[in-house]
Amino acid sequence: MAMVCLTDFEEYAKEHLSKATWDYYAAGADECCTRDDNLLAYKRIRLRPRVLRDVSVSDTRTTVQGTEMSFPVGIAPTAFHCLAWQEGEIATARATEALNTCYITSTYSTCSVEEIVAAAPNGYRWFQLYMYRDRKLSEQLVHRVEALGYKALVFTVDVPYTGKRRNDIRNQFRLPRHLKVKNFEGEFQQETSVPEEYGIPGNTLDPSISWKDIYWLQSITHLPIIVKGILTKEDAELAVEHGVQGIIVSNHGGRQLDGGPASIDALVEIVDVVAGRIEIYVDGGIRTGSDVLKALALGAKYVFIGRPAVWGLAYKGEEGVREVLQILNDEFRLSMALAGCRNVAEINRNLVQFSKL
Numbered sequence: 593m594a595m596v597c598l599t600d601f602e603e604y605a606k607e608h609l610s611k612a613t614w615d616y617y618a619a620g621a622d623e624c625c626t627r628d629d630n631l632l633a634y635k636r637i638r639l640r641p642r643v644l645r646d647v648s649v650s651d652t653r654t655t656v657q658g659t660e661m662s663f664p665v666g667i668a669p670t671a672f673h674c675l676a677w678q679e680g681e682i683a684t685a686r687a688t689e690a691l692n693t694c695y696i697t698s699t700y701s702t703c704s705v706e707e708i709v710a711a712a713p714n715g716y717r718w719f720q721l722y723m724y725r726d727r728k729l730s731e732q733l734v735h736r737v738e739a740l741g742y743k744a745l746v747f748t749v750d751v752p753y754t755g756k757r758r759n760d761i762r763n764q765f766r767l768p769r770h771l772k773v774k775n776f777e778g779e780f781q782q783e784t785s786v787p788e789e790y791g792i793p794g795n796t797l798d799p800s801i802s803w804k805d806i807y808w809l810q811s812i813t814h815l816p817i818i819v820k821g822i823l824t825k826e827d828a829e830l831a832v833e834h835g836v837q838g839i840i841v842s843n844h845g846g847r848q849l850d851g852g853p854a855s856i857d858a859l860v861e862i863v864d865v866v867a868g869r870i871e872i873y874v875d876g877g878i879r880t881g882s883d884v885l886k887a888l889a890l891g892a893k894y895v896f897i898g899r900p901a902v903w904g905l906a907y908k909g910e911e912g913v914r915e916v917l918q919i920l921n922d923e924f925r926l927s928m929a930l931a932g933c934r935n936v937a938e939i940n941r942n943l944v945q946f947s948k949l
């Protein structure tokens with residue numbers, strides 16, 4: 593089967609994964625308004641192409657936190673890759689290493705960070721961190737990934753509690769017994785009396801996290817800190833004031849607060865208030881190369897895809913993730929050229945208009 597666009601991978605994954613796994617990956621919170629709007633919002637944005645600009649040579653390279661990447665699309669942190677493909681995160685890590693792009697490993701990976709680094713030693717990776725009630729758990733993880741050569745911490749701030757995902761409740765979704773959250777083997781044993789969430793001991797994430805936890809993180813690591821889950825200019829300003837090195841504008845793929853903005857709609861006010869002081873990235877609903885172009889035109893330095901990576905895994909493991917990234921990169925290169933841009937530096941806000949439809 594020839595895969596032409598990312599929705600081909602989505603259809604394949606829907607057909608081939610178990611219903612409970614598919615539902616977990618696809619889930620949005622409550623009525624899924626925000627999840628669906630993440631995609632629709634890109635369709636509301638129109639491009640203003642420029643012509644006669646000699647686009648015979650095009651260059652998709654960019655940098656994140658000072659490191660060169662082949663193209664401006666990386667992999668957002670998503671949990672439980674072994675549900676989609678036996679090698680799980682190892683396959684994802686190899687694909688991103690091969691294509692020289694950034695892979696954010698989820699705390700809830702089903703391969704350990706040590707296994708991931710051993711499988712793809714030269715990959716560029718960030719580590720996504722949740723804050724645990726027991727700060728020692730978070731601290732140990734930070735020291736482990738720092739020693740392993742992870743280049744930044746991505747502190748996810750939009751999960752004080754897990755959003756209500758109806759199908760997961762109906763399916764009583766949990767990680768199958770043969771899979772483990774490998775970064776924590778043995779660590780949660782003292783919590784076994786607490787009701788589980790997804791097969792992970794519940795009540796472990798700390799809902800009292802606040803801005804002062806950024807200072808705490810800074811006190812235990814030299815890694816750059818990227819805050820993931822910012823949707824307003826007020827919080828973006830606070831993030832800058834607290835000295836973080838980057839923001840991922842994200843609504844967690846619409847899996848947390850339903851009724852919040854599409855992430856691309858939130859991007860503009862954040863880019864404006866931050867005014868170049870730190871790098872801004874965005875995720876949520878990116879499915880085509882022209883979506884990437886629109887996000888960059890609105891001020892994102894780099895974008896991340898979540899679900900499409902697990903669809904790629906479900907299709908063919910490492911090869912499937914590579915295909916997903918390659919298709920997106922090819923589409924991005926083509927959209928960039930058709931819009932009259934030779935490289936990412938030429939992409940700016942003049943390229944977009946918001947449709948009145």
Ligand SMILES: Cc1cc2nc3c(=O)[nH]c(=O)nc-3n(C[C@H](O)[C@H](O)[C@H](O)COP(=O)(O)O)c2cc1C
Binds near residue numbers: 700
């Ligand atoms: C199945 C699944 C698992 C996820 N797991 C995590 C996670 O462990 N940590 C995190 O910060 N975000 C997690 N996210 C959110 C993603 O990082 C990202 O924000 C979102 O998927 C982007 O939207 P997209 O799927 O439309 O590309 C998850 C999303 C999905 C779909």
Ligand SMILES: CCCCCCC(=O)C(=O)O
Binds near residue numbers: 754844
């Ligand atoms: C106990 C919380 C599990 C969260 C799993 C990963 C995640 O963020 C998701 O959206 O799913």
